[in-house]
Amino acid sequence: MKPVVALVGRPNVGKSTLFNRMTRSRDAIVDDMAGVTRDRHFGEAMWEGRPFVLVDTGGFLSNDADSFAAHIRAQVEMALEDADHVVLVLDGKSGVSYYDRDLVDLLRAKGKPFFCIVNKIDGERHEIALTDFYALGIEEPFPVSAEHGYGFSDFMDALTEDMPLEDEGNDGQPEGPIRVAVVGRPNAGKSSLINRLLGEERMVVSEVAGTTRDSVDSLVEYGGKTYLFVDTAGIRRKGKVTHRVEKYSVIKALQSLERCDVALVLLDASEGVTDQDVRVAGYASDRGCGCIFVCNKWDLMPPEKKDVKRMKEELAMEAKFLGYAPVLTISALTGQRVIKLFPMIDKVYEQYISRVGTSHLNRIIEDATARTEPSLHNGKRIKFYFASQVRTSPPTFALVTNYPDAIHFSYKRYLVNQIREALGLDMTPIRIKFQERSGRTDYSDKRSKPSPELLRKLQAKRRSRKRRNR
Missing domain, CATH: 3.40.50.300 (P-loop containing nucleotide triphosphate hydrolases)
Structure with missing residues (x-):
């Protein structure tokens, strides 16, 4: 199971903005009005190859006349129970609130370690605002701007340091039922x-x-x-x-x-x-x-x-x-x-959980592309150099090509259907990932230029060939 990370904090501190940045999406509604988020919101996130599940929670209020306050508090407490990691989000512009103290006490009572970030810090000159939050007994708060990205990388490195890397090579049948x-x-x-x-x-x-x-x-x-x-x-x-x-x-x-x-x-x-x-x-x-x-x-x-x-x-x-x-x-x-x-x-x-040999897979792709070629990209042919299965559960294949972003979804569907028919995989999902060719340069693309060293070698070969012809 992927680790679960819960974002908690009082209303309007920027949890949903941080959620959107961490998941690289716009799934969470963001508004200047406090209390927009009331229920927990789940999303998938990954940092440096380490995947995790992110949970955005409603703004925490220990006692409030709002009829949703008790409901939101219950949602926050359930998120804390399920979370492997907790991120406490504080507001660097408005300073420390007594709601922040109540939330820190709740986290300590749960006995779970937590990361603390002070949001809305847009640069080094604003980091002086951190001093107010040491009164909460927090040792190392991270200065972050969820909206502009300041300090985000340092915080994510610390958060995911102990998380497992994504398993890209599931070989054979998994153990267990x-x-x-x-x-x-x-x-x-x-x-x-x-x-x-x-x-x-x-x-x-x-x-x-x-x-x-x-x-x-x-x-x-x-x-x-x-x-x-x-x-x-x-x-x-x-x-x-x-x-x-x-x-x-x-x-x-x-x-x-x-x-x-x-x-x-x-x-x-x-x-x-x-x-x-x-x-x-x-x-x-x-x-x-x-x-x-x-x-x-x-x-x-x-x-x-x-x-x-x-x-x-x-x-x-x-x-x-x-x-x-x-x-x-x-x-x-x-x-x-x-x-x-x-x-x-x-x-x-x-x-x-099936797996296919690389040579067999490449023959399937060669036959499929020879039968029906992909559309041209800016007047140039799309070439497929190599194919391999990168994982099972479900069968996932990587195809190395010169223009991975130019392949139309209909042609991708065509390749999936060809793999299904050739391998008899008619009852399982199949995924295809297109990857850009690395290493050798594709000189059919006029925008690609050889390195100066390679250019000198090519010129030397031409001069040598001319001397032999004389």
């Missing part, structure tokens, strides 16, 4: 399916949507293999999620997708394919795990509507980005075809 997350809308039958697979009533099942609040792991052995099934809370549309506990449950469900190999996207067949089903499938696709569409409650379908082919066509139309995901119709209540999940999970997982 196959991890399977069961996700879907509330009341789709996720807990009923887990109970059926376990053969016991371990999960609380109710007709009331939202019964499951946390992600629960369950080990299942079948056919000599071990599977870790994760029952998750139902994921509703953001506008429908209002209760604090439910929001926390949805976050936990999304985190479960981070650590799974295969996601079972559960649909209520009696209601058909909804927009939220497609949205949940998109969450699984974005996190790069293998996917299986599981149409539950098939026993409730009228006989005239029990058309598996039509269901597959509907899913193919609504979720085109998951065209590789297989579809299975089941009934968790009666056990109909539930047992078929295991061989299907095995097939998806086998492709998910």
Whole structure:
């Protein structure tokens, strides 16, 4: 699991601005008005090859007339419980507040070490403002400007110093059970399916949507293999999620997708394919795990509507980005075809961790580019020099080319489809990364100039050739 870093501080100190800079995004709303952020906001971040999960929290107020103050405090405390690293953000312009003292006391009571940054410090001449914050008992606050980037690199180096580097070379099958997350809308039958697979009533099942609040792991052995099934809370549309506990449950469900190999996207067949089903499938696709569409409650379908082919066509139309995901119709209540999940999970997982030889991969790319060449870039040909698989889970391939940014997404999709067809990887996501050629210079590009040393060698060779011709 990636380390979790939580940003905490009182309102309007710049946490969301810092969040956007650390994640290199604009996902967090930033405004001069205090209290814009009320709930926790999660994002992916990386610094010098060290990935981590970043959590932005609402402004901390120990006692306030605002009706959201208690809710925000609860969100902050939950973020502190889950965090591996805590960053306390202080305001260098407004100075020390008694809310800052309350927050420092809370962090010390939790017993977690924390980094302290004093934000809105735009240069060395403003670092004198740091002296006021030593009264909080903080040894080394980092002067930072989240908006302009001053001091940001030094702070990030210190924060990520002990974090593990990203694993780019996953060779072979990972140890341990196959991890399977069961996700879907509330009341789709996720807990009923887990109970059926376990053969016991371990999960609380109710007709009331939202019964499951946390992600629960369950080990299942079948056919000599071990599977870790994760029952998750139902994921509703953001506008429908209002209760604090439910929001926390949805976050936990999304985190479960981070650590799974295969996601079972559960649909209520009696209601058909909804927009939220497609949205949940998109969450699984974005996190790069293998996917299986599981149409539950098939026993409730009228006989005239029990058309598996039509269901597959509907899913193919609504979720085109998951065209590789297989579809299975089941009934968790009666056990109909539930047992078929295991061989299907095995097939998806086998492709998910598959590896191909470099020479074979290069032949596939050569044949594909010879059959259909990419479009010209500024009148010049796009060349592919070398291809290799850089990781599994999912299969990820790096293609070295002269113009990586000029390759159209449609041609990238074409290469993915060629790899699928050649390797039989029809049930797993595939990722392609284009990398610029390093080392030798491509002289077909007139903007590329040889070094002076190389130019002298070329001129000497020409002079030598002329002498021999004489």
